[in-house]
Amino acid sequence: MTHVSYTRHGDIAVATVNNPPVNALSLGLRQGLMQAIEASRADAGVRALVIIGGGSTFVAGADINDFGKPYEEPSLYAIIDALMASSKPVVAAIHGTAFGGGLELALSCQWRIASPDAQIGQPEVKLGLMPGGGGTQWWPRLAGPAVALEVTTGGNPVAARQAHEWGVIDRIAEGKLLEDALVLAQDVVSGTLPARNLAESTDKIRSVDPALFDEFRRKNQRKWKGQLAPWKIVDCVEAACRLSFAEGFRLEKDAFRECEHSYQSRSLIHLFFAERAAGKLPDVTDTAAPVASIGVVGAGTMGAGIAMCFANAGLPVTLLDTSDEALARGMKLIAGNYATSVSRGSMPQSRADAALARIRGSTEDSALADADLIVEAVFEDMAIKQTVFRRLDAIAKPGAILATNTSTLDIDAIAGATSRPGKVLGLHFFSPANVMRLLEVVRGPRTAPETLATAMALARTLRKIAVISANAYGFIGNRILAAYGREADFLLEEGATPWQIDRVLTEFGFPMGLFAMRDMAGLDVIWRIRQQENPTRAAHLRYSPIADRICEMGRFGQKTGRGYYLYDGRTAIPDPEIETLIVSVSAELGIARKDIPDTEILQRLLCAMANEGARILAEGVALRAGDIDVVYVNGYGFPATRGGPMWWAREAGLTSIHDAVVAYHRQHGDYWTPSPLLARAAECGGDWDAALPPV
Structure with missing residues (x-):
């Protein structure tokens, strides 16, 4: 048992998990746990088993790299089944963190004790996933459905003392965790604490009003737009209140697999690793200087x-x-x-x-x-x-x-x-x-x-x-913003309206449309920058005067109550005066306006982002494609469930994106010159970083 040590303390067996740094549920750890469970079951001198973490934590969760891959036995499911079927009580002793699958391991034990500063939680939803080891079934039985909904859809850590108040943790350790866990185990085997089967507990899930779940869905409808996991979680928590544990668990397993293979989860896991990679500088080894003031x-x-x-x-x-x-x-x-x-x-x-x-x-x-x-x-x-x-x-x-x-x-x-x-x-x-x-x-x-x-x-x-x-110029974020903002302006000239474009973007998942965002930021700020830049702008390049004309009218956005929109407080209202202005600019430029489908607007804007991102990457402005995605999700509202513009392009298929950019170049001119990196990345199977020349 290289990842799990097995010892005896009188008639109590102790399985100590050792898989640093966070005791992730790797195959080796799962094998060691199963061996410990079987050893305790086979030993007539053992009356109970304690599972405790070695090092700084209990079991922080599953290895993210394993998601989406075939399960290797013994799976977490097999371990949970073995724990639930054990004729000898099992105590989970938690310190540090018990998250996700690590928490579900603890929930499968009959009893739980935790250090006062321990934290537990179900963070899976933040990766587009959901509890898959019974979490949506244990939480309502232990803490009630209202708490279960908040914890499992929120994904935030819960302090051990709060979990104790809810009934999820049975005891808070007062001294050394292992010693107190052994006392708890002795209390169970001596009969001081009653035997129990939590899977059959129904005290907190009886006669639950279905309106609780309908209201929770309604309250979070806007927040969960474009997501899959939180909706599935609510379905499973609701099922826990009307089905047996086994039936609810089967439903949860199916829902977990659906989330595990969804594009939302792929996108969020991509961002998880991209955010961690962004802080790594391959050519900087110097030590940081202290900053105190x-x-x-x-x-x-x-x-x-x-x-x-x-x-x-x-x-x-x-x-x-x-x-x-x-x-x-x-x-x-x-x-x-x-x-x-x-x-x-x-x-x-x-x-x-x-x-x-x-x-x-x-x-x-x-x-x-x-x-x-x-x-x-x-x-x-x-x-x-x-x-x-x-x-x-x-x-x-x-x-x-x-x-x-x-x-x-x-x-x-x-x-x-x-x-x-x-x-x-x-x-x-x-x-x-x-x-x-x-x-x-x-x-x-x-x-x-x-x-x-x-x-x-x-x-x-x-x-x-x-x-x-x-x-x-513009670094990463504002350079891409300039590229797709320019295309949005041209789309206005060709037949779209600000509110159509903003609706397309918000339906895709942006929290705010481009023109509403400009109004919020203040149109005069960018106008002054354009005024400084215009004398050096190449005369042959297309330029839309619409934004300048709006500013010349004294419409600077929310702060003046008028911009692309009229404002009632912060409520944006489409303004016919702006539509009249746009139509007049189109006529002045000799552009015949036409109806532009939403699909064309979305593809053109996103392709502009991806092509400009490819240029930024090829020029070394960004170190990695993931860095661009991190910037756009965290700074510009690109929906996280879409992974960022570079990930979106990869998921959409870089060959088709390259073909679209080539077509736009023929139709709209120099701004759409395809990045050579875009073509190379398509040839590399969609791997942006592999398409970069070696440093």
Whole structure:
């Protein structure tokens, strides 16, 4: 039993799981468990079995790499059957974590004891999966269907003490876990605790109103759009309340297999690994420098949110602006954000107070002299940013890192305004910065490896998903946004409306349409950027003036109550005036408008994303195709169940995507020039990274 050691403590056998680092349910571990169960059953001197985890945890769950593959025996199902059929009581002793299949292993035991700081949970839904080892049947019997629905569809960890209150954990250990587990086992075999068969327990599932499940589905309908697993989970929890355990378990197994082989699960598992790969830098081995104090320049919406990110992570922040009035507005915004978090229950008052106390304001550059890292978050204008960086370079201590929050501008040109280009990089936070998990870390050509390593380590401290981008216009996210946003503008000229395009995108799974998103961000911000760029735009390239015309009308989006839409509060209302404007632009450009099918709109926008993503990958702006997907899912609302634009293209078939791009190139011109990498990836069977030339 290489993964499970078997010992005797008097008449109690102990099976200790040893499969570091997290005791995943590998084949070797399953074989060892089955041997331990059979050994305890065959030994007449053994009256009970304790299963406990070695190392830092119980059993954290199944190996994700095994999902979708044929089951090798003994499967988890076989072990669960053996535990449920055991004539000798089995106690699960939980410390660390017991998630997914690891928790279902524990639920199959007759009794459970846990360390006070242990956590349990059913996180499968976050990978497009569902409990497959009886979880949807155990939870309603132990904690009731209402709790079962929340835990199994939410996928969040549950503290051991809460699970004890619910009846899922029988005891909380007061001393050493193994010693207390042995006491629990002795209480069972001595008759101090009664014998029980939890599979036959019906106390908490009798006479459950079916309306509970209908209401739960209705409440989560919008949230679960495009998903399969949560709907199946509700079906199985409901079945637990009207079927025998065996019948419900069979239903759960069938539903699990359906989820396991779904495109949603494939997509979410792809993102799971892509997020972990994104933080790995193959060419950076330098050690991160310590960062103990932060400066943020600019107390506007972005600067305030960035300051909150650092304060929430326990770092002291000095927020700088040019006037007391601007600083007061920024501090008021921050205080309001914390008050909102407290009122929603997402942050306790004590934590909000502590975070707010870490932020101090100043109008004097010298206040940043001791900061280890200074983040600039001022107006998106190169001359202004270069001026700010000259000032910061003059006052910052020699080892300080200077970061810009620019979303489009040349990092090296900004670094050139300083005497320390190796200490300059981009940290592109996404709005609202204190909420959004994505952080684009932009590596300039002169950014030192230690600077990059420090930024990546800091991102982990902030609990951000960091993705490295090379220094190129728009980096990863905004460059793709420009490509598919341009096509959306051209589709308007050709016959679509903003509300048609937005509906197509939201039906695909985006939380918000492109034009509604522009209105929310503020149309004037991008307008000013276009005004700076237009003098250098190639005259032969197609350009849509619709967005400029809307801004010239003073329509800047939600903040003015009018943009692509009219607004009643935050409710977007289609505006005939905008449709009239679009039609007039089409006539002015000599474009004959026509009805454009939804399918064509969706394919054109997604193909534009994939083709631009292929260019970004080929140019080395992104290190991996998965990095692009991580950016687009976490920063731009691409539905996670679709895996991101590069994964979507792979699933759709890169040969067909390449053929579509070639056809669009013939029809629409230079913007649609196919990326050579797109053709190579199609030849490589859809593997983007394999199509890249060796480094």
